[in-house]
Amino acid sequence: MQELSMHILDIVQNSLAAGATQVEIRIRENLAEDILMIEVQDNGRGIPQEVLYRVMDPFFTSRTTREIGLGLSLLKEATERSGGCLKVCSEEGRGTRVMARFQLDHFDRAPLGDMGETVGVIISGNPALDLFYEHQVDGQIYVLDTRGMRNILGPINLDDPLVLDFVRQDIQMGLKKIGAATFPKVMEVLR
Amino acid sequence: MNVEELKRIREKSQKEMDLRSGEKAIKLVVGMATCGIAAGARPVMAAIKDELARQNAKNVSVTQSGCAGFCEQEPLVDVFRPGETKITYGKVNPDKARKIVVEHILEGRVVNEFVFAQDK
Secondary structure: OOOOHHHHHHHHHHHHHOOOEEEEEEEEEEOOOOEEEEEEOOOOOOOOOOOOOOOOOOOOOOOOOOOOOOHHHHHHHHHOOOEEEEEEEEEEEOOOEEEEEOOOOOOOOOOOHHHHHHHHHHHHOOOOOOEEEEEEEEEEEEEEEHHHHHHHHOOOOOOHHHHHHHHHHHHHHHHHHOOOOOOOOHHHHHH | OOHHHHHHHHHHHHHHHHHHHHOOOOOEEEEEEEHHHHOOOOHHHHHHHHHHHHHOOOOEEEEEOOOOOOHHEEEEEEEOOOOOOEEEOOOOHHHHHHHHHHHHHOOOOOHHHHEEEEEE
16 A cells, blocks of 8 residues: 555445444644544444454454455554554444554655545445544644535535545645645655 | 535536436446555546546446455456446556446447456
């Protein structure tokens, strides 16, 4: 995975596979403490305790189509190579929360990538999902909430091409406005 | 979130809604498990939706699926057309996806050079 936004898409696919109807993506950049936090929380069926301790093991998966499960183990590797860590909390019947912490300006911190396309793809494949996306940079906030969008759009579905274009563009502009760090600063200098 | 822009979209989309409604006869499924995402399924999905909108295709639904077990062939795209066998395209990229939309979805011709599997 070359971008953090692809990891986020992957985690949300896990949420959807677990029957989630609500997913919250929260990204926080703390410039003073040099921390990037990504949290994905869902209301899916949750992970049994006897399985939870193995979810970051690449040789464990609940799928039957293959014997390896790389999603969370790749994310764990991405956090650890940039001075961070990954934590997964889950309660059966209530949902799962994935918390990934990175050093914001670490040389090996993967770029955030295209969050507009990630959120657009999630919505286009799952227009009935209640998706909340919040991105904070030192107190400045960008928010996209599909429940609010539905109230405004009325009978128009969220997978309408015009709506998907809006989502992609609104996120790109919103993140630019709050000064979201797409790349670590040290990489910006080299680019 | 730009609420005013969203309200403008509602007005514009409502006029076109009647044209787009109706049965979604053709179905595309994009593999969106870890293997698919790592291989590029996200831009493939975006390209499919974009090309369908550009071509004003009205009877096509696009959904996502998990891992089919053929990770080395990802990104995989399944095409279901009424009365025809399922076609699975392998190693799809955005350019191939646009070609599949135009030739297979709109014109009904299977793009044989990209086919990974076909239901008997």
